[in-house]
Amino acid sequence: MECRQLNPFNAPKDGQPMNLKVRISIAIAAGVGLALAVLDGQGVTQVPFRIFSIGGLVATLVFALWERFIWKWKVVRYFTDVPLIAGTWRGETVSQYVLPDKTKLPPIPTAVYISQTASNVTVTLFTGESKSVSERAKLIKDPDGCWRLSWQYLNTPRPEVRDRSQPHRGAAEVTIGQQTGEGLQGSYFTDRPTQGSLHLSEWSPVRYGSSATALAGGEFQDAQPYAKGK
Structure with a gap:
């Protein structure tokens, strides 16, 4: 299959992936928070702030690992289809x-x-x-x-x-x-x-x-x- 060549002055626009990252971060933090609340015997409406803090920390750690390492794994790139050209x-x-x-x-x-x-x-x-x-x-x-x-x-x-x-x-x-x-x-x-x-x-x-x-x-x-x- 022959790949087409486009004008390089048609510069890509930045900023779109960040919105997705924010949404995923919130979802991870909320999911971890609710899971910890259930394990701790807390009601969904009574989740303490410390649990949400742990959830935020876990989300931050996951994205840091994803940014540097996880995205390169063969099994991950099989689904994301992103080329590794470093x-x-x-x-x-x-x-x-x-x-x-x-x-x-x-x-x-x-x-x-x-x-x-x-x-x-x-x-x-x-x-x-x-x-x-x-x-x-x-x-x-x-x-x-x-x-x-x-x-x-x-x-x-x-x-x-x-x-x-x-x-x-x-x-x-x-x-x-x-x-x-x-x-x-x-x-x-x-x-x-x-x-x-x-x-x-x-x-x-x-x-x-x-x-x-x-x-x-x-x-x-x-x-x-x-x-x-x-």
Whole structure:
């Protein structure tokens, strides 16, 4: 199945999951409170405040564990269908920029580190000349069942190249592959304006802090297809 590619400037809206979290927190706190009240021999209308406090504490603990750990479990993701893409991805950036001599830039070796929790995704992109950090990022599931990662970023070139490459903002979007080796494939746009494509076919669980160490790293493997529970 081929996943469609959308415009990364159609930025996702934030805030919707929080309302659901509030409702679930209230439900957990109330459920724990009523259960403790029954076990303690209290009537439903006479639940002491300390029991509701325990319920709130349990709800907070459950969500903390969910945010960092539980959502990653295979059995959980089998039902939530959320892809796990945390780690360092390696590949190349292909820019459409045309040099003064009418030639295009060669492919740029690129590393992307993705930090992921149940409700937050952060994307850091490294090349030999610059570093880009996402200001907003989100996983989106399309009606055809494909997932894509969309983010907006601030790019900061190294000081020695700023005579020809100034700091700038941009947006990028990649689809998450369905077959072995597909990895993350997508495109980017900047406000300079320039545009190009991203091809990230190798993955490692190791976190790298620069393109040099990531590109020289030996722990990378071909990206595996995303599937429920994997």
